Amino acid sequence: MKYRLFGLLLLLTLIISALSSVFPSQSVNTKKLPDVFVGVDIAYGDVNAVKELADEVSSYTNLFVLGCTGVTQNKLKLEESCQYLFEKGLFFVVYQEYPIDSSWHSIGKSDWVEKAKTRWGNQFLGIYYTDEVGGRQLDHVPNWMSVEKASSYADANTQFNNGVGEAVNWFRNGYSGGNDICLFTSDYGLYWFDYQAGYDVILAQFGWNYSRQLNIGLCRGAATALDKEWGAMITWTYKQPPYIESGEELYNDLLLAYDNGAKYIMVFNSNEEYLGGILEQEHLDALKEFWQYSQLNPRKAISVIDRVAYVLPEDYAYGFRGPNDKIWGLWEADTLSTPISSHLGSILEQYGFKLDIIYEDAIGIGDIQGYRSFFYWNSSSTEPGRTLPAPRDTASPETPLEGFSYIDLPIVLAFAGVTLAVSVGSIVLVRRRWSEKRVLVAKKANQ
Secondary structure: OHHHHHHHHHHHHHHHHHHHHHOOOHHHHOOOOOOOEEEEEEOOOOHHHHHHHHHHHOOOOOEEEEOOHHHHOOHHHHHHHHHHHHHOOOEEEEEEOOOOOOOOOOOOOEOHHHHHHHHHHHHEEEEEEOOOHHHHHHOOOOOOOOOOOOOOHHHHHHHHHHHHHHHHHHHHHOEOOHHHOOEEEEEOOOHHHHHHOOOOEEEEEEOOOOOHHHHHHHHHHHHHHOOOEEEEEEOOOOOOOOOOOOHHHHHHHHHHHHHOOOOEEEEEEOOOOOOOOOOOHHHHHHHHHHHHHHHHOOOOOOOHHHOEEEEEOOOOOEOOOOOOOEEOOOEEOOOOHHHHHHHHHHHHHHHHHHEEEEEHHHOOOOOOOOOOEEEEOOOOOOOOOOOOOOOOOOOOOOOOOOOOOOOOOOHHHHHHHHHOOOOOOOOOOOOOOOHHHHHHHHHHHHO
């Protein structure tokens, strides 16, 4: 009897073992998440272009953004591409402008995201939903502004939050279980307000000749205060070929993002027509060199207690790209713009990569008291843990905020700290996502 029982148990063990090999556990699709994600964003081509670029970069990157709508809005092409990236061992993010199985005009409940999680596990990181909503607002880009007119800075903030928030919720609701979708975007301004509208991850764009460190301070500060994640998207420097900076400059930007604590570090790869890539061998070599550096040199995180925070007035959506920049894209620089820029410029020169920039409405909504010091827009005091003054009246842009304690430093010299390597001209050209071009490229890709 004992032998029969032993034989039965042995048979059951063999059957379970065989079934396990046929039906692997869900843990097979679970990879250890890296400390830093490094990769490329492809915004051109079809499935073959995706595979070709993945073959090239998979040995020295770990993240791939599928940014070509000819693939990402076509279920069959999307799933073929995702499966290929999965088999390459890459994590990936999918760019979309509307949920799969839906359109701009109609939306149902798609289960595609839930199926993607089951099929590809945590290698599927989330969805990149449109981009540059803050930057386009600042630059008054037609048909892309969330706020066309407003009675005050506070009113503009409310409209922006409602408008972008409604679009984000519309997208989330297009997928069953949408609350579990991690939504990415990239931008070159108003990061704080992007996060408040509902995005989970913002990639601060390193492009043109705008100050990298200033944008890091604005994006990382917002992410820290609002308990979000952030990263960097290295994009165009020029409006014409070669579009992107040199390989040496690219390496320096990768290293800068890494040393400043970016969780995601991406390189944008597409020309103006979204018909081909812009990365040359020197850029791929820079990515390889950086990958080797990051494997040999684990970074030392800059904890909050080692950083300082500059606190801006609530609702004050100034672009900080030079003296001619605007507020919310609707108003010219006001009487506060130069003093605040001067003050912020001197702090940036002093603290560099240890500076975060937040807004005064952050106080009380999160655990940010750990900063070493706070610098307030209306005071030169830097006492650690000091309570902010009562919020000022922002009812009308014609009624400027008062109470700024101007520090004794020449405006021109200090302001240069902010505008160093910053272009005065506004971005009229945005690197992608004009809906007309997207439709055109999608049609070409499907022909």
